[in-house]
Every structure is written in C-alpha cells, then in structure tokens.
Amino acid sequence: MGTEGFGPRIAFHIGNIPVSETVTVTWLIIAVLFIFSIVATRNMKKEAKGLQLIVEQIVSVINGLTKQNMGERNYMFAPFVGTLLFFIGISNIIGLLGFRPPTADLNTTMCLSITTFVLTQFFGLKSKGIGNYTKGFLQPMPLLLPLNIIGELANPVSLGFRLFGNIVAGVIIMSLLYGALGGFTEMLFGLAIPLLQAGVPAVLHIYFDLFAGLLQSFIFTMLSMVFISGAME
C-alpha cells in the first residue's frame, strides 16, 4: 500500500477494510446494467421496436453463443455467459470515460477466473460422477496425475492473468502517455495546459480500450464456456 505506482486507489474504508475504486466502479457498472435491464424489459411488445429490439438481439446472440459452444442442453449457462461478457466488456472499455477498469485489478480477474474454475469442477463432477471425474485425472496414465492437476489449476491462473495483464498494460501505457504528453507541451510551448493530451491518445485508446478490451472480454468468455462444457463431456 502506498501513494505511488499503478494500483487501484482506495475510495474509502469500511471499518478497517479498504474499498478500492475497482469496487466502486463495479458498483457503477452493476447499477447501469440494472437500470438498463429494468428499462429495456419494461412493457415489452410483440412487435419489438427501439431498445427492445436491441435487447432482444443481445440476448438472443448470447443465448445462441451459449448453445453453440456449450450445447443445446447447457442453455442455462446463458445468464452466466452474459454476465461475463457484459461485466468484462463494459469494465474494459470504461477507461474511455476516465474510470479505472475493474478488470485492471487482479482481484477482479482472479475472482472471475476462479468462479469459472469452481463451476468447471462442480459441473464436471456433477455430470461425470465422482468415479469418472477422478479417473479423468489419471488419463492417459496414472503417472501424469501431478501434471493433470497442475494443468487444471493453471487454467484459472492463465485466464485471470491474461485479462489482467492486457488491461493493466493499457492502463499503464495510457497514463504514461498522458504524463509524457503533458511534459512535452510544457517543454515545447512553455504552457501549463497539456494541449497535446487532446487528440493524440485517441488512437491508442481505440486500440487498448476498444479493440483489446472487447477482444479480451470475448476471449475470457469463450474460454470459460469451453472449460465448463469440456469438463461436462
């Protein structure tokens, strides 16, 4: 804990527990999605129009994605898939509004990847039965048991760190760039107003926030679906 570095700022304390901006921004995202859900599903009409059309499209795309990747019978995972996609997607691009992305915090990404891990193990165990589940770790030969366990545990770690690394890299590069552009303006024009900060970072924002952000949210979601449905087969 300190005042330097790129970690998330502490917004306030509950007793002794620090609440970081990761958590507050997450609350904001939850609030926005909650309001969006309520507003969009309010008096739905048979003939979809406007917002309802968009929501129906989003939901049916996520439903379709779930069915396609996890099979028709695992349709019930659609809300979970939607949660991952919405939460990670919005988190990753919220940097455009000046917030610190919650996914630029290892706690968030590990929380999500461990959730996926727990679901993977739980549904694997449930659908295979304890015998087949245990036997799976002894395949193709019992000697590989340690490797299988490491491989299984590596999934959530790689999943969580991949997302975290991508997003936090964007955050660090962008803040370094802003600092540098501020310094350049002062140096070149002798002004205290960081003029170069306007316009120049846009291209990098498009890459780091929009492109990498949406891509990473998609990768995380797809891999989660593959892990869970893979464990169930």
Next chain:
Amino acid sequence: MSMDMATAALRLGLVELSWTFVFQLINTLILYLILRKFLFGPVTNFMQKRENEIKNQIQHAKQLDEEAQKLKADYEAKLLLAEEEGKDVVKKYTQRAENRAFEIVKTAEAEVDNMKLNAHRELERERVKAVNELKGQISELTILAASKVVEKDLNEADHKELINKFISEVGETQWQN
C-alpha cells in the same frame, strides 16, 4: 506524476490479492442474479412465448387455409353441378317449347285444312244449288217456249218431267262452266 492530484490518494498494490477479491466475488454474484432475473429471464421467456405464439398462429392459419381449400373445392363442385343442372333444365324446356310450337303449328295447319275443306264443300253446295236453280228456270223457259210452239196447253207437270229428263240426257256437263 507529481502533477496528478489523485496520486496523493492511497493506492493498493498493483499485483496483490486483497479484500477487493471478496467484494468482487459478491459483486459478480449480484450482477449475475440481476442479469438473470431482470434481463435474460424476461427477455428469453418473452421471445420464447412470442415464438410459440407465432408458431401457433402459423399452424392455425395453415389449418384455416386447408379448410378454405376444401370448401372452395366443394363449392366448385357444387357450382359445376348447378351449371350442369341449369343446362339440363334449359335443354328440357327448350325441347318442350319446341314440341309445343310444333304442335301448335300442326293444329293450326289441321284447322286450316279443315277450313279449306269446309269452304270447298260450301262452294260445291252453292254451285249445285245454283245449277239446280238454273235447271228449274231453263225447264220453265222451255215449257213456255214449247207451249207457244205447240199451242197446245199441255199439262205442266207432264212437260216438266219430260224436259227434266231431256236435260239430264243432254248432260249436266254442258252447264257446269
């Protein structure tokens, strides 16, 4: 970085697990429940319901269409039958009318023939009457002439018979025209 006011705020470490993990776990669960209850649940249900409704409607429409086709075929058959019947009726009545016309003409012709015959008879009778009258007058004239020639008053009745006989022998044909 010293210019950034916010850097003065306390920061958590960049790569460290903290209480944030617990918060995020709860937040994720809350978000999941919210999205499931308020977004995916209602929208999926709604779309499913609408899909079913549309399917039902399509099926209903198909059924109605089938019924309509059947009715149409029925009516077409009936129409055809009615047309046929109509033609028959027309034909029947035409035939009857023709027959009737033929009969009328025939009766009329017969009547005309009858009338002609009657007229002939009448004519004949008139002619015979006229001839007879002429015969009577001729005989009277002859008697008159003969009495003058003979100058002898004969019995009129005897003479009449005599002359009639004579005329008959001469032949009526001379008086016919």
